[in-house]
Amino acid sequence: MTAHNRVDHSADNADELTSAQNDVRVLGKSRPRSENMAANKIECNACPVLCQITEGRSGACDRYANVQGVLTRVDPLVLLTRISDPSSTEHKGTQPQQQPQLQHRELSDGSADRQEANVTSASAELFVTGVGAGTTYPDYKPAPFMVSSKLNGVDMVTVVTEGIFSYCSFKVKIDTDRYLGPERASIRHRGEEVGHVTTAEYGSQMLSLGGVHHLTGGSKKEGRVTCEMMMALGNKQAVELDIDGGAKLIVQAGRAPIVDGVEEKRMRVGCGSATIGIFAKQWFGHVDEVVVVDDHITGVLSEHQAGRCLDMPLSGIKMRGRKSTPGRYFQVANPGQGWGGTDIANPLEIIEGFDPEHARPGMRLLMTSTTGEHSAWFVLDEQLQPVPAAMPSAVQKVVDRIVENCEPSLASVLFLAGAGGSLRAGVTDNPVWLTNSIKQAITHVSCGGAPAYVWAGGGITVMVDVLRMPDNAFGSVPTPAIVAPIEFTMRLDDYARLGGHLACVRPLDEVVSAERERSVHWAIRQSDWPLHQKPMLG
Numbered sequence: 001m002t003a004h005n006r007v008d009h010s011a012d013n014a015d016e017l018t019s020a021q022n023d024v025r026v027l028g029k030s031r032p033r034s035e036n037m038a039a040n041k042i043e044c045n046a047c048p049v050l051c052q053i054t055e056g057r058s059g060a061c062d063r064y065a066n067v068q069g070v071l072t073r074v075d076p077l078v079l080l081t082r083i084s085d086p087s088s089t090e091h092k093g094t095q096p097q098q099q100p101q102l103q104h105r106e107l108s109d110g111s112a113d114r115q116e117a118n119v120t121s122a123s124a125e126l127f128v129t130g131v132g133a134g135t136t137y138p139d140y141k142p143a144p145f146m147v148s149s150k151l152n153g154v155d156m157v158t159v160v161t162e163g164i165f166s167y168c169s170f171k172v173k174i175d176t177d178r179y180l181g182p183e184r185a186s187i188r189h190r191g192e193e194v195g196h197v198t199t200a201e202y203g204s205q206m207l208s209l210g211g212v213h214h215l216t217g218g219s220k221k222e223g224r225v226t227c228e229m230m231m232a233l234g235n236k237q238a239v240e241l242d243i244d245g246g247a248k249l250i251v252q253a254g255r256a257p258i259v260d261g262v263e264e265k266r267m268r269v270g271c272g273s274a275t276i277g278i279f280a281k282q283w284f285g286h287v288d289e290v291v292v293v294d295d296h297i298t299g300v301l302s303e304h305q306a307g308r309c310l311d312m313p314l315s316g317i318k319m320r321g322r323k324s325t326p327g328r329y330f331q332v333a334n335p336g337q338g339w340g341g342t343d344i345a346n347p348l349e350i351i352e353g354f355d356p357e358h359a360r361p362g363m364r365l366l367m368t369s370t371t372g373e374h375s376a377w378f379v380l381d382e383q384l385q386p387v388p389a390a391m392p393s394a395v396q397k398v399v400d401r402i403v404e405n406c407e408p409s410l411a412s413v414l415f416l417a418g419a420g421g422s423l424r425a426g427v428t429d430n431p432v433w434l435t436n437s438i439k440q441a442i443t444h445v446s447c448g449g450a451p452a453y454v455w456a457g458g459g460i461t462v463m464v465d466v467l468r469m470p471d472n473a474f475g476s477v478p479t480p481a482i483v484a485p486i487e488f489t490m491r492l493d494d495y496a497r498l499g500g501h502l503a504c505v506r507p508l509d510e511v512v513s514a515e516r517e518r519s520v521h522w523a524i525r526q527s528d529w530p531l532h533q534k535p536m537l538g
C-alpha cells in the first residue's frame, strides 16, 4: 500500500461531520502504522487504504471519521423491524413504480429513534443488518457484531459485517423486446467500460455490470467509474449506460428501463410463434392470415401448427427471412427499435408477395408485434396487394388482449458477490467450517436482511435482489471495491461448533441500546423474516 492511498478527504465534509457527531458509532483506536503521524490524526484500519484522518474529519470513503480522537463509523447501524401485523401489509411482490417491500423510516431526532428501537426490541422484532455495521481489517479480527437473540426458545446468533467486495458485479435484467446491442458488446458509463451485454432471455435482455476486471484490472479511472456506477445501481439510483453498437439506457432497479430516451412499457407475452399459438383460436373466423413480427421468431398463422390444428387454409403469403419450421421464420429483418424488436417501421417490408394458387382478393391479413404495441389490418385487392383498412373490433379485441398479457417492463438488479476467505475469518477461526455450514443448511446468509441465493459449488457466492435490501445499503472504498452488508445467522450452539468468536457475542438488546440506529420497517410475511429463513442454496 503506497502512502498516496492514505487519503484525508475530510476538508470536503467537515461541516457535515460536525452535525453528525451525535450520530456516530464509536469504534476502537489502533496503533498507527506510521509513528510520525501528526498527533491530531488517527489511522483508520477498517480497510487496506489505511487513511490517516485529522480530528473532525472523515476518511476517503466518508464512512469513518475521527471524532475527538476516536475512529468512528459515521453512518447509523440499520436494524430491520418486523411490522406488528403482517397480514395487513403483506408484500405482494415487486410492482413497477412501487417502493420495494422495505419501507424505511428514518427518525430525525436521536432520542425518538432510540425510543422506537426499545419498543420494538422488547417484542423481539429486530434484526441487525450489516448496513452501517462497519468492517474489520485485517482479516483475523472478528466481525463487528455477533448478535444473540432467541427464536422460539432457541438461542441464535447473527454475525454481521459490511464486506469489502472486489469480486462482485450486478446482473441486470431489462424487460424489453427492443434490440439493445450485440451479445458481448461493451457497456460504458461516462465513457468507461463497465460491463457487457450477455444473453437474451424470454422477453428480456441480460446485462453484466461491474466485476473485478473493470474494478481493478483496467485503468484507475475505469475502476473508479465502475465503482461509482455499481454503488449507484445497488443503492437503487438511475444510471446511464451506453452499449457499443447499440442503445443508450437509463436503468434503475424496479423501474421501467429507458431505451434511447423512450420508457419501456411492456414485455412481450411470447415470441411470434408463441403468440400465434396462444391467440390462434381467438383469431379464428375473423382473419385469413396473421403475421406476428418478432426479431427472434416471426409467426405465420396459416402455416403454423396452431393454424393447421384449426384447419385454416394456407394464405399463400411469402415471407422474407429464413424458414425454421412451418409458420416460424428467423431473421425477417435486422434487429432494431421498430416492430417486434426489428428495424422495420412498415410491416409489409417483410412480405415478398402472395402465391395466387392460395391467395385471393378480399383476404384479411392482421400484422402485429409481439407486444401488440404495433398492429395493422390489411385486405388484399384484385392484384393481391395488401391495402390498409380499418381493423374490425373482434380482431382489435384480440390485439388488446396481447397488450393485456404483456407485463410491465422493469429493470431488475441482482448483486452477485463472493464472500472471500477473509470475510469468513471474521466469523470463525476455521473459515471452511462456515462455508460447509452454509452448504449443509445450518447457516442462513442474508444481505441487509434480504435472503441471499447461495450458488452451488465451492465458496460463498451469493446473489441478492437489491430491491429487497434497505436503501443506501452499498458503499465503496477507494481500492476500489464495493462495500455491502452480509449476515450469517445460525443456532448459537452451531456457532460454537464452527469455532465462532463466542467472546464477542452480545445480546440483541445490548446492541440496540448501545448503538445509534434507524429503524427499518419491513412489511413481509412471518416466513420471510431472516431469522426464520432456511438457507437458499443452489
Ligand code: SF4
Residues within 6 Å of the ligand: 044, 045, 046, 047, 048, 049, 050, 051, 058, 059, 060, 061, 062, 063, 064, 477, 478
Ligand atoms: S477508505 Fe474508508 S474504510 Fe478505508 S481506511 Fe479510509 S476511511 Fe477507513
